[in-house]
Amino acid sequence: MASLQSEHVVPNDVPINQLSCRTAFDALTPSEKQYAHYLCQASFHGGLIVLLQTSEESTAIYLILQKLLTTQSIQSLHDGKPESVTEEDFQAFLVYAAAVFTNMGIYRSFGDNKIVPGLAEELFKALVESSVAYHNDPPEMAHMLLNSQNAIYCLDPRDRELAFPPKGRTAYYTTNCRQEDAEFVQGFMTEKGISPYNTRLFKKDVDDVDMYEVIIASVARTRDPISSKDRVAPLLGEHMYKGKSIRVTRGDYSPLLERVVDNLQKAKRYAANENEASMLEFYISSFMTGSIEDHKDGSRHWIRNKGPIVEFYIGFIESYRDPLGVRGEFEGFVAMVNKEMSRKFGKLVSQAEQLLPLLPWPREYEKDTFLKPDFTSLDVLAFSGSGIPSGINIPNYNDIRQNEGFKNVSLGNVLSASAADKRVSFLSEADQELYLKLKGPAFEVQVGLHELTGHGSGKLFKEEEDGTLNFKPDDVRHTETNEPIKSWYGPHDTWDTKFSTIASTYEECRAECVGIYLCLSRDILSIFGHEGDAASDIIYINWLNMVRAGILALEYYSPETNNWRQAHMQGRYVILQVLLEAGDGLVNVSKSVGDDGQPDLVLHLDRLKIETVGKKAIGDFLRKLQVYKATADVDAGTAMYEQYSRVSEENGGWLSLRKIVMARKTPRRMFVQPHTILDEATGDVQLVEFPATAAGIVESFITRFPVYDQELDDLWHMSGLYNSDYT
Numbered sequence: 001m002a003s004l005q006s007e008h009v010v011p012n013d014v015p016i017n018q019l020s021c022r023t024a025f026d027a028l029t030p031s032e033k034q035y036a037h038y039l040c041q042a043s044f045h046g047g048l049i050v051l052l053q054t055s056e057e058s059t060a061i062y063l064i065l066q067k068l069l070t071t072q073s074i075q076s077l078h079d080g081k082p083e084s085v086t087e088e089d090f091q092a093f094l095v096y097a098a099a100v101f102t103n104m105g106i107y108r109s110f111g112d113n114k115i116v117p118g119l120a121e122e123l124f125k126a127l128v129e130s131s132v133a134y135h136n137d138p139p140e141m142a143h144m145l146l147n148s149q150n151a152i153y154c155l156d157p158r159d160r161e162l163a164f165p166p167k168g169r170t171a172y173y174t175t176n177c178r179q180e181d182a183e184f185v186q187g188f189m190t191e192k193g194i195s196p197y198n199t200r201l202f203k204k205d206v207d208d209v210d211m212y213e214v215i216i217a218s219v220a221r222t223r224d225p226i227s228s229k230d231r232v233a234p235l236l237g238e239h240m241y242k243g244k245s246i247r248v249t250r251g252d253y254s255p256l257l258e259r260v261v262d263n264l265q266k267a268k269r270y271a272a273n274e275n276e277a278s279m280l281e282f283y284i285s286s287f288m289t290g291s292i293e294d295h296k297d298g299s300r301h302w303i304r305n306k307g308p309i310v311e312f313y314i315g316f317i318e319s320y321r322d323p324l325g326v327r328g329e330f331e332g333f334v335a336m337v338n339k340e341m342s343r344k345f346g347k348l349v350s351q352a353e354q355l356l357p358l359l360p361w362p363r364e365y366e367k368d369t370f371l372k373p374d375f376t377s378l379d380v381l382a383f384s385g386s387g388i389p390s391g392i393n394i395p396n397y398n399d400i401r402q403n404e405g406f407k408n409v410s411l412g413n414v415l416s417a418s419a420a421d422k423r424v425s426f427l428s429e430a431d432q433e434l435y436l437k438l439k440g441p442a443f444e445v446q447v448g449l450h451e452l453t454g455h456g457s458g459k460l461f462k463e464e465e466d467g468t469l470n471f472k473p474d475d476v477r478h479t480e481t482n483e484p485i486k487s488w489y490g491p492h493d494t495w496d497t498k499f500s501t502i503a504s505t506y507e508e509c510r511a512e513c514v515g516i517y518l519c520l521s522r523d524i525l526s527i528f529g530h531e532g533d534a535a536s537d538i539i540y541i542n543w544l545n546m547v548r549a550g551i552l553a554l555e556y557y558s559p560e561t562n563n564w565r566q567a568h569m570q571g572r573y574v575i576l577q578v579l580l581e582a583g584d585g586l587v588n589v590s591k592s593v594g595d596d597g598q599p600d601l602v603l604h605l606d607r608l609k610i611e612t613v614g615k616k617a618i619g620d621f622l623r624k625l626q627v628y629k630a631t632a633d634v635d636a637g638t639a640m641y642e643q644y645s646r647v648s649e650e651n652g653g654w655l656s657l658r659k660i661v662m663a664r665k666t667p668r669r670m671f672v673q674p675h676t677i678l679d680e681a682t683g684d685v686q687l688v689e690f691p692a693t694a695a696g697i698v699e700s701f702i703t704r705f706p707v708y709d710q711e712l713d714d715l716w717h718m719s720g721l722y723n724s725d726y727t
Helices: 002-006 022-026 030-047 049-054 056-071 074-079 087-103 121-129 132-136 138-153 179-192 254-268 274-289 292-304 339-350 352-358 398-403 412-416 429-454 495-518 522-527 532-556 567-582 607-630 634-645 654-664 694-704 710-718
Strands: 016-018 199-206 209-217 237-241 244-252 310-318 329-337 374-384 391-394 407-411 587-593 599-605 670-672 675-678 685-688
Touching (some): 022 329, 087 121, 121 132, 179 237, 352 429, 407 412, 429 522, 495 532, 495 634, 567 607, 567 634, 607 634
Parallel strands (some): 016 670, 374 407
Antiparallel strands (some): 199 209, 329 374
16 A cells, blocks of 8 residues: 555655746736736636546645635644644645645646645644634534545545546546446537537436536526527537437536636736737637637637737647547646747748658648748746646647647746756666756757647548548548548547547657657757757757657556556657567667666667667658548557557566556656736736745745635535545
8 A cells, every 4th residue: 555655645855846937027018917917817717627627526625725725824834733743744745735736636637646645644634623724613624624535545446547437537527427428428519519628528317317418618607698699509408319318508617717707808908919809809708608619719819919928828728638538628828938949949930841741641641731830939927727738739629720720839947947857767877968968958859849840740631511622532542551541530520539538649649759750850950059969969869768758658557447647658658669669779678776776777779770760660650640640540540559558568568667667756846836916006017936845836826816715615516526425
């Protein structure tokens, strides 16, 4: 049990980094600061939705921590703690609270496994009972503690990770909803043209008959008056589909989305141009009515808003954490441009049309026209949701990306805010120094290529409503069979709904492959200032980093459920398997004994074979990834991807090697974000920063939400997911 628990505890020495953006923020005008402030408020209030999307227990535990920590200062709580709670125990409590706040729930955003405190259960209870919040209202706090404490520490198999019941927890679906239920209802939604992005699915058993409710996120409730511009109202109500009743309603997260809308309306007063104003207007309409079409229209204006001083995007975006892979987690970010790094990315964009022909698929499989995106490096001011990425390619609507455009965003202060590692696991002594020196610059290249030419490349063969095709069947052959194209996307099909559970990881793997494949181009590396031998070193470290990531990925695989918990890491493991399969001594992972006398692994990558053996292996695999994606060949794509995703003893002994990886794993860093404060009297906006500590993270959240959120408490109890499994 101790070993199991250690996998779920965030250690007290977890690296914590400050997201510094002082220079960029101070350069904003007063109007730009007010615009940014209200966008931050909209993002963070919307980010509370993630609690309700993650698990039914996440909201309860967040609320008990918030009530505890808003009632008195951290120092006061420390000073009044019981003697049985040591300094180490108190720090473990702060780390746990910081982890719940930064992940917006009790499951890690990167890995989807449960987080439990690093102090004993009785000590956690004693600390809560010593608090001012408890003494002010013993019955209420005792009730909250009773309803939360078992959930906090429970590590039964179904509680360890996010997944469809009974394998795991999820709040996108009721606990009686299985994958086959979700797939059945998805068929109905595709037929009706209802996007799943901003929905949840509730299953009800009425007189032994299954009934389903698809509830759409919106401020408006199902029975609210209908306006002429309301695109969702005609979809509401009872439907029969293949003999079963499906009810479509709306109003999910209504109180929280009302806060989002209120702040977006205030921000609109400070919009810099018509595109920003129209973007916000459509976002407001989307959140009011639940219309994804309105959000898509807002995204169109967002794409047209080139080079803004304050960049912003918000909505139900990434579908990584939905077990079916189609429902989006709420996310919002506000950031300012980093001009020097954006200059490099702008040059990369200007040459992108010359780079795409380097990719290993025929011209017919590439977009008819490359729509040059806005590609900027940004310093994050606020990022709400369950985690902060290094780069983003959005919007995720494939019809817009294919036909109208997209934006690439590299989050510069996320990339640079990394602790100075002294030693890197699984690398030889010979590789340590060069890796530590160049991992930053190499990752910068990889992020650029991953987002721009990875997610930005490749055509989807599609049939439109009128029966026309966006490709010529007589002119295109399947690269692997040399036969005519036999499958494509229908009018209501999307990449996510067709490839469903593997869509996210498959696409991340494809983008990673594009990155390491194109980084072999010296012309590309020169854009980033790498020439000659220095360019060769960047190639080596970029490939070495990818292969090492494939080993580290084993941390995110659950042998008990045969389930991958993280899309990017599964993709990196797949790439490792492809390179191992290439043979010829390109990659070798061998067992060894570490300096501590414990089992270890050593990775060897033959840098002389990267541009021959490695390039061919990745090129062939990447071509197949794109062809199966383009032709909507779910069966062939899934079979290939799952083969490389397999973790077993027969497949290279990786199941045993995982034990070494788990013993050597290091905690994933957390970030403390700044906060903006508006002086209502003067209109001045101040940036408040917090120390890079667990206490600093807690202070940043309490500054953001300084009073107990009764509305969120009420929403949790009324959500339909609240139950008493643990009481």
